[in-house]
Amino acid sequence: GVLRPIPLSGDHSPSVRPDEVERIEKLGGEVRSNPWEKAMVNAAGGNVKGCLRVYHSNGVGGLNMTRALGDVYLKPLVIPNPESTLNLIRKEGKNRTDDHPxxxxxxxxxxxxxxxxxxxxxxxxxxxxxxxxxxxxxxxxxxxxxxxxxxxxxxxxxxxxxxxxxxxxxxxxx
Structure with missing residues:
Protein backbone atom coordinates (compact mmCIF):
# COMPACT_ATOMS: atom_id res chain seq x y z
CA GLY A 1 0.00 0.00 0.00
CA VAL A 2 0.88 3.63 -0.37
CA LEU A 3 0.74 6.25 2.34
CA ARG A 4 -2.11 8.64 1.61
CA PRO A 5 -2.63 12.07 3.12
CA ILE A 6 -5.67 12.79 5.26
CA PRO A 7 -5.79 16.55 5.95
CA LEU A 8 -6.86 17.20 9.54
CA SER A 9 -7.13 20.96 9.19
CA GLY A 10 -7.42 23.66 6.58
CA ASP A 11 -5.54 26.88 6.07
CA HIS A 12 -6.68 29.82 8.16
CA SER A 13 -5.33 32.41 5.77
CA PRO A 14 -7.53 35.17 4.41
CA SER A 15 -5.90 34.52 1.02
CA VAL A 16 -7.73 31.18 0.72
CA ARG A 17 -10.73 31.55 3.05
CA PRO A 18 -13.41 33.96 1.78
CA ASP A 19 -15.66 32.87 4.66
CA GLU A 20 -13.05 34.08 7.16
CA VAL A 21 -12.67 37.38 5.28
CA GLU A 22 -16.43 37.87 5.50
CA ARG A 23 -16.41 37.10 9.25
CA ILE A 24 -13.61 39.62 9.87
CA GLU A 25 -15.21 42.35 7.77
CA LYS A 26 -18.56 41.88 9.58
CA LEU A 27 -16.67 42.59 12.82
CA GLY A 28 -15.32 45.85 11.37
CA GLY A 29 -11.87 44.57 10.45
CA GLU A 30 -10.03 44.92 7.17
CA VAL A 31 -8.33 42.33 4.99
CA ARG A 32 -5.74 43.68 2.58
CA SER A 33 -2.20 43.15 1.39
CA ASN A 34 0.70 44.96 3.00
CA PRO A 35 1.91 47.60 0.51
CA TRP A 36 5.48 47.56 1.91
CA GLU A 37 5.76 43.80 1.55
CA LYS A 38 4.43 44.00 -2.00
CA ALA A 39 6.87 46.78 -2.89
CA MET A 40 9.88 44.91 -1.45
CA VAL A 41 9.07 41.69 -3.31
CA ASN A 42 8.43 43.51 -6.57
CA ALA A 43 11.64 45.55 -6.18
CA ALA A 44 13.56 42.29 -5.77
CA GLY A 45 12.28 41.10 -9.14
CA GLY A 46 9.14 39.32 -8.00
CA ASN A 47 5.69 40.15 -9.20
CA VAL A 48 3.22 39.43 -6.43
CA LYS A 49 0.13 40.94 -4.94
CA GLY A 50 1.37 40.27 -1.41
CA CYS A 51 -0.46 37.95 0.93
CA LEU A 52 -3.66 39.17 2.51
CA ARG A 53 -3.43 40.25 6.13
CA VAL A 54 -5.88 41.07 8.92
CA TYR A 55 -6.01 44.65 10.24
CA HIS A 56 -8.20 46.53 12.69
CA SER A 57 -10.01 49.46 11.09
CA ASN A 58 -7.44 51.74 12.80
CA GLY A 59 -4.61 50.09 10.80
CA VAL A 60 -3.18 47.99 13.65
CA GLY A 61 -2.39 44.42 12.71
CA GLY A 62 -0.98 42.71 9.67
CA LEU A 63 -1.31 39.04 10.61
CA ASN A 64 -1.65 36.70 7.63
CA MET A 65 -3.91 34.24 9.43
CA THR A 66 -7.43 34.45 10.74
CA ARG A 67 -7.12 32.05 13.66
CA ALA A 68 -4.25 31.95 16.11
CA LEU A 69 -3.29 31.51 19.74
CA GLY A 70 -2.11 34.76 21.25
CA ASP A 71 -2.12 37.92 19.12
CA VAL A 72 -4.51 39.50 21.63
CA TYR A 73 -4.22 42.90 19.94
CA LEU A 74 -6.21 41.49 17.00
CA LYS A 75 -9.12 40.10 19.04
CA PRO A 76 -11.99 39.66 18.17
CA LEU A 77 -10.89 39.56 14.50
CA VAL A 78 -8.32 36.79 14.89
CA ILE A 79 -9.82 34.06 17.03
CA PRO A 80 -8.42 30.94 18.73
CA ASN A 81 -11.47 28.79 17.95
CA PRO A 82 -10.33 25.55 16.32
CA GLU A 83 -11.92 23.75 13.42
CA SER A 84 -11.77 20.12 14.51
CA THR A 85 -12.03 16.87 12.64
CA LEU A 86 -12.30 13.30 13.85
CA ASN A 87 -10.61 10.50 11.95
CA LEU A 88 -10.64 6.87 12.97
CA ILE A 89 -7.38 5.09 12.24
CA ARG A 90 -7.94 1.35 12.10
CA LYS A 91 -4.84 -0.65 12.86
CA GLU A 92 -6.38 -4.12 12.80
CA GLY A 93 -9.41 -5.95 11.51
CA LYS A 94 -11.30 -6.32 8.28
CA ASN A 95 -11.53 -2.57 7.59
CA ARG A 96 -7.76 -2.12 7.62
CA THR A 97 -6.80 -1.00 4.11
CA ASP A 98 -3.02 -1.53 4.10
CA ASP A 99 -0.12 -2.75 6.15
CA HIS A 100 1.75 0.56 6.40
CA PRO A 101 2.17 2.39 9.67
Whole structure:
Protein backbone atom coordinates (compact mmCIF):
# COMPACT_ATOMS: atom_id res chain seq x y z
CA GLY A 1 0.00 0.00 0.00
CA VAL A 2 0.88 3.63 -0.37
CA LEU A 3 0.74 6.25 2.34
CA ARG A 4 -2.11 8.64 1.61
CA PRO A 5 -2.63 12.07 3.12
CA ILE A 6 -5.67 12.79 5.26
CA PRO A 7 -5.79 16.55 5.95
CA LEU A 8 -6.86 17.20 9.54
CA SER A 9 -7.13 20.96 9.19
CA GLY A 10 -7.42 23.66 6.58
CA ASP A 11 -5.54 26.88 6.07
CA HIS A 12 -6.68 29.82 8.16
CA SER A 13 -5.33 32.41 5.77
CA PRO A 14 -7.53 35.17 4.41
CA SER A 15 -5.90 34.52 1.02
CA VAL A 16 -7.73 31.18 0.72
CA ARG A 17 -10.73 31.55 3.05
CA PRO A 18 -13.41 33.96 1.78
CA ASP A 19 -15.66 32.87 4.66
CA GLU A 20 -13.05 34.08 7.16
CA VAL A 21 -12.67 37.38 5.28
CA GLU A 22 -16.43 37.87 5.50
CA ARG A 23 -16.41 37.10 9.25
CA ILE A 24 -13.61 39.62 9.87
CA GLU A 25 -15.21 42.35 7.77
CA LYS A 26 -18.56 41.88 9.58
CA LEU A 27 -16.67 42.59 12.82
CA GLY A 28 -15.32 45.85 11.37
CA GLY A 29 -11.87 44.57 10.45
CA GLU A 30 -10.03 44.92 7.17
CA VAL A 31 -8.33 42.33 4.99
CA ARG A 32 -5.74 43.68 2.58
CA SER A 33 -2.20 43.15 1.39
CA ASN A 34 0.70 44.96 3.00
CA PRO A 35 1.91 47.60 0.51
CA TRP A 36 5.48 47.56 1.91
CA GLU A 37 5.76 43.80 1.55
CA LYS A 38 4.43 44.00 -2.00
CA ALA A 39 6.87 46.78 -2.89
CA MET A 40 9.88 44.91 -1.45
CA VAL A 41 9.07 41.69 -3.31
CA ASN A 42 8.43 43.51 -6.57
CA ALA A 43 11.64 45.55 -6.18
CA ALA A 44 13.56 42.29 -5.77
CA GLY A 45 12.28 41.10 -9.14
CA GLY A 46 9.14 39.32 -8.00
CA ASN A 47 5.69 40.15 -9.20
CA VAL A 48 3.22 39.43 -6.43
CA LYS A 49 0.13 40.94 -4.94
CA GLY A 50 1.37 40.27 -1.41
CA CYS A 51 -0.46 37.95 0.93
CA LEU A 52 -3.66 39.17 2.51
CA ARG A 53 -3.43 40.25 6.13
CA VAL A 54 -5.88 41.07 8.92
CA TYR A 55 -6.01 44.65 10.24
CA HIS A 56 -8.20 46.53 12.69
CA SER A 57 -10.01 49.46 11.09
CA ASN A 58 -7.44 51.74 12.80
CA GLY A 59 -4.61 50.09 10.80
CA VAL A 60 -3.18 47.99 13.65
CA GLY A 61 -2.39 44.42 12.71
CA GLY A 62 -0.98 42.71 9.67
CA LEU A 63 -1.31 39.04 10.61
CA ASN A 64 -1.65 36.70 7.63
CA MET A 65 -3.91 34.24 9.43
CA THR A 66 -7.43 34.45 10.74
CA ARG A 67 -7.12 32.05 13.66
CA ALA A 68 -4.25 31.95 16.11
CA LEU A 69 -3.29 31.51 19.74
CA GLY A 70 -2.11 34.76 21.25
CA ASP A 71 -2.12 37.92 19.12
CA VAL A 72 -4.51 39.50 21.63
CA TYR A 73 -4.22 42.90 19.94
CA LEU A 74 -6.21 41.49 17.00
CA LYS A 75 -9.12 40.10 19.04
CA PRO A 76 -11.99 39.66 18.17
CA LEU A 77 -10.89 39.56 14.50
CA VAL A 78 -8.32 36.79 14.89
CA ILE A 79 -9.82 34.06 17.03
CA PRO A 80 -8.42 30.94 18.73
CA ASN A 81 -11.47 28.79 17.95
CA PRO A 82 -10.33 25.55 16.32
CA GLU A 83 -11.92 23.75 13.42
CA SER A 84 -11.77 20.12 14.51
CA THR A 85 -12.03 16.87 12.64
CA LEU A 86 -12.30 13.30 13.85
CA ASN A 87 -10.61 10.50 11.95
CA LEU A 88 -10.64 6.87 12.97
CA ILE A 89 -7.38 5.09 12.24
CA ARG A 90 -7.94 1.35 12.10
CA LYS A 91 -4.84 -0.65 12.86
CA GLU A 92 -6.38 -4.12 12.80
CA GLY A 93 -9.41 -5.95 11.51
CA LYS A 94 -11.30 -6.32 8.28
CA ASN A 95 -11.53 -2.57 7.59
CA ARG A 96 -7.76 -2.12 7.62
CA THR A 97 -6.80 -1.00 4.11
CA ASP A 98 -3.02 -1.53 4.10
CA ASP A 99 -0.12 -2.75 6.15
CA HIS A 100 1.75 0.56 6.40
CA PRO A 101 2.17 2.39 9.67
CA UNK A 102 0.50 5.76 10.09
CA UNK A 103 2.29 9.05 10.57
CA UNK A 104 1.01 12.42 11.74
CA UNK A 105 2.77 15.49 10.34
CA UNK A 106 2.40 18.63 12.46
CA UNK A 107 3.88 21.60 10.64
CA UNK A 108 3.58 25.35 10.30
CA UNK A 109 2.57 27.18 7.16
CA UNK A 110 6.24 27.52 6.22
CA UNK A 111 5.85 23.94 5.01
CA UNK A 112 2.19 23.79 3.99
CA UNK A 113 2.41 26.98 1.90
CA UNK A 114 4.91 25.35 -0.47
CA UNK A 115 4.33 21.59 -0.16
CA UNK A 116 0.98 20.01 -1.02
CA UNK A 117 -0.29 17.13 1.12
CA UNK A 118 0.47 14.62 -1.62
CA UNK A 119 4.13 15.72 -1.81
CA UNK A 120 4.47 15.35 1.97
CA UNK A 121 2.94 11.85 1.81
CA UNK A 122 5.27 10.94 -1.07
CA UNK A 123 8.32 12.01 0.93
CA UNK A 124 7.08 10.08 3.98
CA UNK A 125 6.50 7.01 1.80
CA UNK A 126 10.00 7.21 0.32
CA UNK A 127 11.70 7.56 3.69
CA UNK A 128 9.61 4.82 5.28
CA UNK A 129 10.43 2.54 2.33
CA UNK A 130 14.16 3.12 2.82
CA UNK A 131 13.94 2.03 6.45
CA UNK A 132 11.54 -0.85 5.70
CA UNK A 133 13.89 -2.11 2.98
CA UNK A 134 16.63 -2.44 5.61
CA UNK A 135 14.33 -4.20 8.10
CA UNK A 136 16.26 -7.45 7.55
CA UNK A 137 19.03 -5.83 9.58
CA UNK A 138 16.70 -5.50 12.56
CA UNK A 139 13.42 -3.87 13.58
CA UNK A 140 12.64 -0.41 12.26
CA UNK A 141 13.72 2.37 14.61
CA UNK A 142 10.79 4.74 14.17
CA UNK A 143 12.54 7.53 16.05
CA UNK A 144 15.04 7.67 13.17
CA UNK A 145 12.25 7.44 10.58
CA UNK A 146 10.29 10.41 11.96
CA UNK A 147 13.44 12.46 12.54
CA UNK A 148 14.48 11.88 8.93
CA UNK A 149 10.99 12.76 7.70
CA UNK A 150 10.95 16.02 9.69
CA UNK A 151 14.41 17.08 8.56
CA UNK A 152 13.70 16.26 4.92
CA UNK A 153 10.38 18.14 4.97
CA UNK A 154 12.10 21.25 6.33
CA UNK A 155 14.83 21.01 3.68
CA UNK A 156 12.29 20.41 0.91
CA UNK A 157 10.28 23.47 1.98
CA UNK A 158 13.45 25.58 2.00
CA UNK A 159 14.35 24.38 -1.51
CA UNK A 160 10.78 25.15 -2.61
CA UNK A 161 11.36 28.76 -1.56
CA UNK A 162 9.32 29.12 1.60
CA UNK A 163 9.57 32.62 3.04
CA UNK A 164 7.90 31.79 6.34
CA UNK A 165 9.22 30.25 9.53
CA UNK A 166 9.24 26.45 9.63
CA UNK A 167 8.42 24.06 12.42
CA UNK A 168 7.80 20.41 11.70
CA UNK A 169 7.23 17.35 13.84
CA UNK A 170 6.31 13.89 12.58
CA UNK A 171 4.73 11.34 14.91
CA UNK A 172 4.57 7.61 14.33
CA UNK A 173 1.13 6.25 15.20
CA UNK A 174 1.71 2.59 16.11
Missing amino acids: SFLVLATDGIWDVLPNEKVAELAQNIYSLYAHNEAQGPIDYSNVVQSMSLNLVQMAQRAGTRDNITCMVLHLP
